[in-house]
Amino acid sequence: MAAFDHFRNMYDVALKPRLLRSLITEHVPDEKHPFRSPSELSNVVSAIRTHGLLSESFTESADRKHVESWKSAVDCWVDRLLVLVSTNMPDKCWAGICLLGVTCKECSSDRLLTSYSVWFQKLLSHIQPPADSHFVKVASCTSISDLFTRLGGFPNLKKDGTSHAGKLVQPVLKLLSEDSSEAVWEGAVHLLCTIITFFPSSVHRHYDSAEAAIVSKIMSGKCSDNVLKKLAHCLALLPKSRGDEDGWSLLMQKILISINVHLNDAFQGLEEETKCNEAIRLLVAPGKDPPPPLGGHIISGEALDNATRRSERLLMSRVSTLMLCCCTMLTSSYPVQVTVPVRPLLALVGRVLMVDGSLSQALYPFMTAMQQEFICSQLPVLHMYSLELLTAIIKGVRSQLLPHAAEIVRLLTEYFKTCALPELRIKVYSIIRILLISMGVGIAVFLAPEVINNASVDLDESDCTSSSACLKVSAEALLQPSHRKRKHATTIGSLEEQHERVGSQAGVPNNYPTTPTSVKIAALEALEALLTVGGASRSECWRTNVDFLLITIATSACKVGWADEETDIFLLDKHASCWANFQLVSLRALLASLLSPARVCPPYLAQGLELFRRGKQQTGTRLAAFCAHALLALEVLIHPRARSLADFPSAKHDCFDEVNHKFSESVYSGSQKHIPFSSGTLGMGLGDLNPDDDDLYNSWLGNW
Incomplete structure (x- = not known):
């Protein structure tokens, strides 16, 4: 490249390949040059996005020589990344995977359509055994998610995208079940949410396994609050893979039953016994069998462990996460219209909001002061999630909420009497x-x-x-x-x-x-x-x-x-x-x-x-x-009667000249007297109005 081969300005196509080649040479590692630091990688990404170095977009008047040079530079960029992705050094592999994810989002549509299958296979190998680096697994999940998000925008790729997504489901569920890193769990859940959102049918035959893996992780008590929120969101999206009303209704029923079962343990001694069975009675019709437990046999087996089941902290975490899942199900779009079980939902909200931590005299021997102290410390969180659930019911049901309006008013009226915390009010x-x-x-x-x-x-x-x-x-x-x-x-x-x-x-x-x-x-x-x-x-x-x-x-x-x-x-x-x-x-x-x-x-x-x-x-x-x-x-x-100042009798002209001159200031010093409105008053013509009988008019003049 000649030292004085100048270009027109920063928008010239000739600049793009030169900048991209400079990044490849000076900032992207290869077999010989070591990986310097993640901050240098962020500078590369910023330059790519700012100047659109991978977009390959140009006008018809662009010089074909510069266009071919740009295409060749992008080819070199992709080749360098594929080499990095295939290397055995974790840091360079991680850098290549991250930059390949950026490429999936920033490259041209033509390049994506011709290359996505190769890129997918390269990334897939890093979330399957024998991959052992947590950083590489997380980066792979994120980059694949970026790839499928981009593919979801091409309607003609739905079939091929579904086929590729189907290969991912089992490896992702295996990451959730077997990996010990919370960062990997978060990446896997994010990728699973992307698959369900853009290619839901690919998860259909793995539905039960996906539900079991997600619920098992929620119930384990090993996840942070941030990961629990992502798990709740993923569980709420899961019925989209079936795409029918029964799938949504069944999952909602199972979640509500699970919440009430956990509340039976958490609220023992803090509420009336009738409250324990009221919501279950609304959820399961008389003479019908209850649905299978949430998460299948894995969760029912865990429920036999009394030590785990009776852990107050774990109970609160499970209930809060499942309530958040209900909120997402109520407010997210769904392919078909569904029937929302409003009465059981309101019964659950009311059950939580009516518990304030007080004990009856007869129940004092059955609960220690430490247990009551912990429950009371967690009740504000449960109350907030219940109020969030009530908000989701109102937003999700909309006009169909009218038959239940009286129950909602009763709930709010009763709760306002005892609600004292600022956040709850x-x-x-x-x-x-x-x-x-x-x-x-x-x-x-x-x-x-x-x-x-x-x-x-x-x-x-x-x-x-x-x-x-x-x-x-x-x-x-x-x-x-x-x-x-x-x-x-x-x-x-x-x-x-x-x-x-x-x-x-x-x-x-x-x-x-x-x-x-x-x-x-x-x-x-x-x-x-x-x-x-x-x-x-x-x-x-x-x-x-x-x-x-x-x-x-x-x-x-x-x-x-x-x-x-x-x-x-x-x-x-x-x-x-x-x-x-x-x-x-x-x-x-x-x-x-x-x-x-x-x-x-x-x-x-x-x-x-x-x-x-x-x-x-x-x-x-x-x-x-x-x-x-x-x-x-x-x-x-x-001016309730749109009165024109010029139409009043000449006897008042001198005064109105002064009022008109200072109108912008005096208009704000009117009278407090009530001025009744009637159809007769509003229908009067300007000639019928008597300024001497107008209080507002007199008060304006009285200030001068």
Whole structure:
């Protein structure tokens, strides 16, 4: 290559082969040059992806000489990798396998179609005996997974891909059953998930063996949490290999029975005896035989081992993993429509949520204090997984959930009475929000009391909501006309001082509330959903209290100034970032309160407008963007009759000239008085309107 053989720019086809050959020569090992370090390998991968060195894509105007040079460079690249894959040195073999996996993803379609069979055979040999390096096995599983993911995008390769995938199933299951490395288990599970996803029929005849291998690993208690999650995901995908409704239903039934059997051991002495058999009775119809045990005879044999079966820690791990598997089955797509056993699922959720670790007097002799202590330490985890399962039921069943809505409302109502941990309360609020949005006003009628009562407790602020005078002072401060322009910081500071003065006069301590900000955010989001869905449905009994609560919270959140998002991110201040989110969510809930339909004009419209005006001034933040949107959305409430200022009698022209000149500032200082709406009022022409009888009009003029 000539030293001065230049190319046009970094997009020139002539650059690609030169860069690729430089990588092969300087960074990719061979028989003579040793493998340096994994970090050097990552630089090679980055260069390949950045410049598309293996894509072999070019325009019709490209020089054929450069195109052939590029093709020749890619040939050299593949040849070097195949040599590395075949070497006996584990480090070089590992490097070649990793780079071959990258090649499977980055090469052109034509090269993949002509070479994938050879590449597959090279990689397959490293997950079968006598392969002994764990690093090589893991890399091989990952690269084969990359290959089959790419092949799954070619519809005309389904038959050939299924044939190749069928050769993999038994070696992969053998890795799960016989290998002792957790990294190998993780790689094998990932590869098995890829096969089931893209070529499910290849696993069909190995279904029972796959179920037994996966469940055996879940029950063994030897896997980390990360591997257990992958195993649960793989088990949930397994029915796709059969592709019928019976396969999905049978696996779900077996998993639910297994969970309940484990809970019988874990909750012995902590619940009523009737709860033990309720879910089983729902799962197995009277007169019918129960399905075979989950995982087949291997698991039933393990169940005979009382020492293993009674291990509390192992029981909790198994139950959590199987619940996660149910969640995945409920929310993942499936080739055919299936019938979800909603009643047994809800019974399982209710069974777990109703256990709080308390013992009856009669059961004290049958459980040690240490056992009770461990169960209570694990219950929050089980409760969280049960709530996740309830969320999956709602998302998976959707509109068919209506016959079971009453049971879900009962569950949430009962659980809210005892739920005290912040993470669990956040999850319950999230479930309620999903229910409100998905099921609409019908569910809002029943959930409204629980949402309002619990949100009021969580949003209670000792320095504000305990005194009604606080809102009065806040409203007066927001509505007070300011003759000084641009000095908004003074107004905020004055508002803060008045809040403190009211708090001290009422004898309220000025300390922070004990409820975490994240719980407050969840409560506000639930209230926002309630107002959006059910604000207009016979809500007079609670709208006044909710509107008052939201204006109070929004005013209190913004009274000390606005959180600086850029500074928060730069300083990595999680508390400040959470507070910025709280301000944004409080204003979102306030906007829902102002826009939610009602018989009268929103009573706190003026205060809300002032808050949004101030927030809009924080240019460049999410909060400013939302406040601008809120002001635009509230425009129809500011001018409910679309009145044109120029159409009023000439007697008012002098005053309106001043109002029109300062309209952008005075529009936010309107009255708090209720303005009833009726069809007659909305239907009046502009000529029929009398400005002397308009309270909103007079209040605007009164500020000047």
